Amino acid sequence: MRVLAAFRYALAGIIYCVRRERHVKLHLAAAFAAIGLAWWLELSSIEVVVLLMTIAGVITAEIFNTALEAIVDKVSPEYHPLAKVAKDAAAGAVLVQAVAALGVGYVLFWDKLLK
Numbered sequence: 001m002r003v004l005a006a007f008r009y010a011l012a013g014i015i016y017c018v019r020r021e022r023h024v025k026l027h028l029a030a031a032f033a034a035i036g037l038a039w040w041l042e043l044s045s046i047e048v049v050v051l052l053m054t055i056a057g058v059i060t061a062e063i064f065n066t067a068l069e070a071i072v073d074k075v076s077p078e079y080h081p082l083a084k085v086a087k088d089a090a091a092g093a094v095l096v097q098a099v100a101a102l103g104v105g106y107v108l109f110w111d112k113l114l115k
């Protein structure tokens, strides 16, 4: 049952990120709120697809960020300029996704909420 084991490990990774990372919890809460809003405002299928892809992008970036932080903390627990580059760049990737998600949220929801 290698597929099942792989699935379990992947799930364990996600659960670790959700439990340990405050930002992941925050983004998950925002994602559930956005999905609820999408349901309430009866967004079209394509709009829901865009929303789900955007949410997946943010959460995926957060998970990679957590993975990279773990590697850096393991190989470079002491200060090192390259460790800083790695962590800052990974955090930057999350920021790019989060800002883009704000833009997507604005386009999908703003006008409908004002009506």
Ligand SMILES: Nc1ncnc2c1ncn2[C@@H]1O[C@H](COP(=O)(O)OP(=O)(O)OP(=O)(O)O)[C@@H](O)[C@H]1O
Binding pocket: 021, 022, 069, 072, 076, 077, 078, 079, 080, 081, 083, 084, 087, 088, 091
């Ligand atoms: N070993 C290190 N060498 C150099 N700079 C580091 C190192 N560890 C952390 N930093 C710097 O401190 C910042 C914050 O690092 P930290 O590990 O606390 O991540 P974080 O973004 O606060 O994540 P979290 O709050 O999820 O643990 C990094 O973005 C980096 O600039």
